[in-house]
Amino acid sequence: MKRLITRYILLFIIGSVAFAALFAYLGHRRFHEAGPTTVDLTYVLVKGESLRQISDTLEQRGMIYSNRIFTAGVRLYKFDRRLKAGEYNIPAKASMNDIMEILASGQVIQHKITFVEGWSSFEFIDALEQHQALTGDKPQIPEGSLLPETYFFPRGTTRQQLISQMQEQQQSLLQKLWDNRRTDLPFSTMQEAIILASIVEKETALPSERRHIAGVFINRLRKGMRLQSDPTVVYGIRQGRALERPISYNDLRTAHPYNTYMHHGLPKGPICHPGRLAIEAVFNPMPTEDLYFVADGTGGHRFAKTLQEHNRNVRHWRNIEAEMRKKTISEGSSPESSPPNRSAAD
Template sequence: MSSGMKTKRNRWRSVATVGLGAIAATWSGGLWWRQVSAAPHQGQDGDPPVLRFAVPTGAPLSAIARELEAAGAIRSALALRLWLEWQNRMAGQPKVLQAGTYDLSLGWSLAEVVAAMQRSRSSEVRVTIPEGWNLQDIGQRLAAQGGFSNEAFQAAARNPQTWQTYTWLPPDLTSLEGYLFPDTYQLPAGNLTPEAAIGILLRRFEEVGLPMYQTYRQRTADPLSLHEWVTLASIVEKESVLDSERRTIAGVFTERLQRGMRLEADPTVEYALGVRQTKEQPLTLAQVRTESPYNTYLVAGLPPGPIAAPGKASLAATSDPEPTEYLYFMARYDGSHIFSRTLAEHERAIAQVEAQLQNRN
């Protein structure tokens, strides 16, 4: 064989080797990218967890990427930086992650996480749901921001299909009263459905309230069920104004329950009637005698369900009520209460508050 033919054959062999190497590199690179850009929760059973992640103003991309990877929101910090670099080259202008607080599903791919964090925060509205609000209050507030009616919200909040994926909720639940966690939220402006809004508030309860209940259940000899716990906490929420009294009020109700006494809580009557008493218009005797499963002046034990959305402080107080001999308390209308051990003491407290009110008038 001539030396020329050998040289040509070696050249083709080198070209083939380089070609195969390029194909292998491309294939392995594609495999790597599929792995690192996939959702962290991909292929796992159950609903993907949701991670709350904050991006401070001015935070460098490298730090954000490392923290996202460490938190489990993405599989690779390097992949995120490469994805943004590719976006920048394609767009011809910088693509950045917006500062703000995000609820990131671990079922999202890298591209979905980046898209969520590039969305302008101006397209969101800040909505606060105060502690002690009921479904009607919450629906009115969200309807004003979400682009849906309060009627649609109430229907969704009473439709079990809305919460069927939240398996930690009581199985026989008829409404989400008490389970939509009061907090401040960043919500999409104008394009939110009732179901999506409910999902955001339910996930916050799952993040904050559910771990509190699990801790309470582990350390309590005879714990309340989740539904009972939320129900009692909702009454504590409506009765409490001062944080310094919250555990005492929870202790009074706990003591009355243990003794088999009726709770006799005004907010349960207000909830049953759909009214709110004031110092100018307190509940009447006829209203207090209204028959309702929620009227704890007539019905022993807890009402059928929560009467409002309890906040973290009331859930904590219900988890750890103050041991007390008090069985009664009377509101002074300035937020504080007079606590009494006996009915006679309580009647004197009532007379004292009424006299003070008359003197002011």
């Protein structure tokens, strides 16, 4: 009788071991086989989540076949303490093993945001607030303190962290240029260089003109001439927001610390966040005798050494404006008049 009982116990143990081995084999195969998803999906692993919570969420979203097999596999491979918080891309058909390795890699999705050269703090703040991958309160940004470029960051980055990164980028560029600057430039601080660069940035959208524009302003500063830059007047009126109408003669006579038609030297502060090329331009302006420039009707400018030559260029611009008004009237729109572009004009 004892032998019979012993035999049954032995058979039970062998059967249990065999069943466990079969279950482990099937589970192992399931853990490594292609997953149920047919498209790439995004998964956010929240900091502090337990392995069970992660497994349940993955199963609920249809990204794995079994939360139990995923949990067992992660523990078997000792990955349960290696999973890292962040936002991950999970490719279609990813196996549970693939997902485990992805969540342990730390290679989170990098989001992108592009800041345009010449944007004001108002425009920077608007872009930062609209980006859903950023967190944190509405930031305060000193005008002219950021370097406009394309930046990459993981989800959950705070707006202040990104602002700090942009400020560090600008300071790094400024310090390099400052250490190698020419000794004859008519500004004595990095802040003054940024103020001038911000004016250069707003005066032209053509990279090829920036050094030339900078050269004109450098000449005028050396001679004690007023800069007479329209964008400084607009900034003083709108503080970085669009004027949404042509600049007027009354605007040019409006007293404020940014009006370079009324005040000599640089304005109170930057009028935008200048880009790399505009900053480099004020440290390395084009050698020129030009003191004036005016729009040429093609997006660029005509430059002049003398007021007489400049006035001819202004008349040319006026003729272009007249033709534009005629065209506008013929198309049935209401024409708007504006003073000539008097940037860098007496």
